[in-house]
Amino acid sequence: MNHDAYPDNYIRGILNSVKSIAMVGASPVNVRPSYFAFKYLAQRGYDMIPVNPGHVGKELLGKPFVASLSDIGRPIDMIDIFRNSSHIMPVVEEALRLDPLPKVIWMQLGARDDAAAAKAESVGIKVVMNRCPKIEYGRLSSEISWMGVNSRTLSSKRAPVPTQGMRLSLNRMSVGGGDTAASDRAAKNKTEQS
Template sequence: MSIDGHSNETIRDILTSVKVIALVGASPNPERPSHRVMQFLLSRGYRVLPVNPGQAGKTLLGQTVYGRLSDIPEPVDMVDVFRAADALPEVVAEAIALDPKPRVIWGQLGVVNEMAADTARAAGLQVVMDRCPAIEIPRLGL
């Protein structure tokens, strides 16, 4: 078991079962971590739907950018959050309101908000915080 309470097996199960990822805080700037992680996830076969209100309607790495999670016209398995930790409660509330709800809320490195995590868990979502799938995928040999 790791320090955040998730075993390698749990992280592996999440990353091998999700197919569609909403990436909240996606940036068109290739120097930003969110851009690089989106590019990595796309290269690994995930369907990644970027969410950024300032870029809504544009395309990013060939994908249409959405302004909010609720604007995405298809179900998502995981919401990957590249926003400040204090924005996580709002993102979780949006995710819980989706029908169907995503299975996983993933807070990127530094994105930790226990109140938001408790809310997500209470709604039946798995929560991963302070990790990056672009680090975890190679680490776990996926």
């Protein structure tokens, strides 16, 4: 997979197929991005599991924190890693010891570790890096359009009014080939400078 630009169909396929998501680094602090993303994905019907050894014994929106991926004790479809790039590899290595393996490993906005990605992909796991599943879900459903964000999708169909807990259709026509190149241009510019 080219991790500089993902086709919308790749992201759409992941978000349409996974049901359970373990969020590594989920925070109970309600101004942290991991908290918003956790809450949003739970509201859109995903089975969310907060993973953070610092908060075991507490709950996040009614879901008990677990210390590590191996403590979840049941199969999970996707691991969403809310950690800096330098902390990705150990999480991926732990994920690769799970049985069954997760189908998807997702690294949050700003996080990227190509070596860890290659390791996961070599055993058939789909990888997304430097993206936010909340933003991508909001974009492909066009819910994010309320904020003036370019969803890069079109549709002439009437959508149902979104309500709490409802899954939204992500099956809109993509614009611009669906590549999300712009978000990586900043990173590329940075590399060029150094």
